[in-house]
Every structure is written in C-alpha cells, then in structure tokens.
Amino acid sequence: MHNQVVLKGNLKFLNLGDLMQLIGANCNSGTLRMHSKYTAEPGIIFFDKGNPINASYGSKTGLDAVYTFFGWTEGEFEFVKEKIISKKIITKSRMGIILEGLKMIDDGKIEKLGPKILDQEISGSTKKNPGMPVVNGPLVDYMYVVDEEDFFDGENIVEEGRHGSWLWVLMEGVVEIRKETSKGTLPIIRLSDGSFIGSMAAFLIQGNIRTATAVAIGNVQLGVLDSQLLSQEYSSLSSEFKGLLMSIDKRLKLVTNMAADYYTNRSINDEQINNDKKNIIQQGEIEEKLYIIKQGKATVGRYNDNNFIPLCNLYKGDFIGHMPFFDLNHEPDYAAVLASKDIKLREIDMEQLQNEFQKLSSTLKNITEFTANCICATSKVVCDFYQQYSGSDSKNE
C-alpha cells in the first residue's frame, strides 16, 4: 500500500504550478519527486492535505527549493501518496507560492533549466573567447560507451576534410568546433560535458567526410560510442524518419558553413533571395505542419531588426516546418522560410514520426536533441557574424 505512485508524467505537459493546484484541489498528502536531465539530483516537495510543507533539492530546503523547481520546465515527475512526517517548514499558502514562483521566473530570478547555451566561460581557458556560445549536452548513457579516449590540450580530435565515422560523447572537458576558411581558422562554438562529436551521417554506408575540426581545449576525456549498435538502430527506422534525422544533421552543417561564409564576407546570394521571395512560413507564425521538399529551393532565415539573415538553403529531400520533438529555434517560431517559385512540398504524417521518436534509444534521442541545440546555438553565431561582417553592406542598399 505504501510508496504507491499515484500520478506521474512530464513537467513539460503539466508544469509545477498546475501540478500544485491539482494536488491542492484534491487535498492529497504525499511526496512529489521531480527529475530533470539537466540536474544531478532529484527535487522533492512534501504535501500535507494539499499544501506544500517542505521541500528539498541538494542543500536547499523549504521555500528556496520550491522556487527553484519552477525553473524545471522539462523533466519527469511522480507523486507518491503517503503519510508525511516531515516538519511543516513552509507556511506560505499554495497559491501564494505558485504566483510568486511564476513571477520570479518572469523576473529572471529563477534559473530556467533546459537545453541552454551558456554565455559565460566554463573553464579557465575559455576566458579568451567570452562571446562564444558553449553548448551543454545531456547526461551520458554509459550503456553505449565502449571505450574511453583522452586528448590533450590543443590536440585535434577530428579534422575537417578527413574521412571518419567515429562518434564520441564528451565525458569531461571542453571541445571547440572550428572551420577552416580563406581568412584562417574560425572557431564557431564550444561543446562541454555530455556533447556528441561526430555526425549522424556516419550511420550511412558511404564514408563520412568530417565537415569541421574539433579541438580539445584543456584535457578532454571522450567516450567512444558503440556505432554498430547505433547504426543498427538507425537502419531499423522508417525511411522517412531516417530522412528527418539526416536533414537535421545536414542543417547543422549548412548553418555552420553559413557562419564561415559570413565570416569570410562572401556576400551570399542576396539577389537570389530577392528573386525568390515567396514567403511560405512566416516567422512567429503558428505552423504545426512538417513538410518535405519535393522540388525547388527553400531558404531558412531569421528576421532581425528587419534584416533577413539567411541561415541555410534547403533542397529536395530536406524537411521544413514545425519539428514536433525538438527545438531548433528555427521556423516557425524564430525563422521564416522563403522559397523559390517552383517549390513543391509534401506534408508529413507527424504522428508516425512522433511514435518513432518516442521509441528511440536514449542515446539516439540525445544525439538528435543535441544536434538541435547546436543548430540553435550556431544560428545565433551566424546572426552575430552577419551583423559583424556583412551587416553593414546590406544596410547601405
């Protein structure tokens, strides 16, 4: 009878505010446990007859802990119905806590957990480049790690242009992703613990050519991923889902290339965009469909102060639109899609894709989500470069 989980779910669907109201309305006593993949420790709130009486998270207890949880917008929760013996430390009313917590989120006083891009430095050596985004990865699933490798400061892990299909997960340390350009080496983003190095294109049979260089910043420990296992899983997916994964992988490469292009000031197809000018997805639009391009060309770009900043050009076989399971920070919320006149799209059955995504192993899921995070971070770099290097030209038009 005891320790019975009576309610469990995802915080993304039912956030803490709603959850507390629900538990409160039912006058339940018990323990609410929350897990987020972005934190090492679980969060716990004790409820007595619907009211939170104490909480704990790491060294935090009481109200302090409860407020922190409002920042957990992603994660799992479960409520165990049981008699609570904890002391009543929290006396503030339930609704008061909820409203205060949400206010603190909006005031920026509570840190929002999630796939985040840290602007601040991670270790001593990153101080030289304060502006470069650092992408954190999810928790490492050791089931898939078959070997460990160490790299020393400044050593190349992967070299642009070389063949290679190994995939690594970054266990500890910082890795910088660089592109070789005509103006010299260009650092683009940095990756830290939990990040993946290598691309999903390695699952394909053809030899994979590395599209960027990865360099160890400080000493780095990598875990070699079981690529056979991953390839097997990949090959068992439907062709549509495979296509989606490849398209996302490709998009990251394209966005990275775009950053290099802006850096070298290759003024890219401004005229082309003006000729195309068929806005198929507007920025900020509520578009919930996913399409595959059958013909023509689509340019994904972001409107920033009325400037259209192209992020990547997509062609036949690529996917555009609302991606239901991860956040690229591209169309439709943060980017628009301009298409050539001859564009042809086919709508994709999202339900099936979503089912497949749910069934993915945690590592493959993590890789896709991580790729999405990198696209999001790199797009920011692209926009910065655009303003820095080519923004002035286009303004003089």
Add this chain to the structure above:
Amino acid sequence: MAIFNLKKREIECKIVYYGPGRCGKTTNLEYVFKSYKKQITGEMVSINTEGDRTLFFDFLPMGLGKIRNCDVRVQLYTVPGQVKYSSTRKLVLRGVDGLVFVADSLEVRREKNMLSLKDLQKNLKEYGKSIFKVPLIIQYNKRDLAEQGIPLMPVKQMNRDLNRQLKVPSFPASAVTGNGVGTTLKECLKLTLLSLQREFQWAK
C-alpha cells in the same frame, strides 16, 4: 473551464480582473476582500509585481445556488499588466470562466484602456477563447475623481470606445469608495454561472 472537485463536491471557477496598469483592479479586489469577509475562505495572496500587484483569493458567492448539486467556489485574480509576466498571466488566464475589464476613466488613460482591451483579446485567443464568448463585464472605474475636478471621460464615450462591438454589461464604479464594486462582481458571477450552467447542460 471550471474544475469539478468530486471530493468536496465543489465547482471551482475562476474570475479574473483585467485592465491597464494602475486602473484599480487591485483596489477592486481589496474592497471585495474587506467587505465580504464572511464569504472568503483563506487569506489573500498578494504578489508585488513591477508597477502593479497581483492578488488572489477564494470567494464563496452566497445565494447563487448550486450547479448540479455542487457548491460553487470562485477564485478571484488580478493579472499583472507588464508584458514580461507571461508565466503568471498564462496561469491566471488559463481556464478563466469570467472576466471583469476595469477601465480607467481618466481622460489621459483613454489609449491605455483600448490597448489593454486589445491585449486581452490577444491573450484570450492564445488560450483558444474568444472575447465575444467569454463572460465579460466592463467597469468604468474612478468615477469619484470627477468631484475633485479631474477630467474624466463621460461613460457614454467610454462605452463607445470599448464596448461598441462587445455590448457587454458595463458599470461605473469607484473602487476606492466601493461604489459599484459589488454590482460589478455580482453581475460577473451571474454571467459566469449562467454560462457554466449552459455548458454543463450541453454536456449532459
């Protein structure tokens, strides 16, 4: 979307006071809290948000009868006006059953009123609600200031500004003195409960 609480045999519904900053939403609720003490369960929650305060308390309306043999409990809220408080606004407006739009009668606030009403419409739309369908009352607040010679807009003009399309019940009020506060709330409760009753009938 009122919540049924089967355990307590209660229907919990939500009434939200909306309006431009400093229009008197909080004063309205404070007056209700003071003068209907007996019908209020629990304490008043007050959160200081920038330039505004967000209030919340539970209210048991008397003599309004039961719906399907369930007591009705009303949660009264004010909404922080600032754009940045989107999480709070979302929580408060989600599942709202009735609204009071508090308009400021000061001449200088004319535009603010209209912007805020438009904002309300936009927000409701985000939660899949239409401003034309949700039970709504408009209150023209601060009428008492006329005695002090402060230029106010005539009620007629305000009706034209804000209520021409909506055609919802509207009341002049002075939240500071309490004039019209009760009337506004009662009318809103009435509309809300009627609409809930309709909804449940339909669901039967």
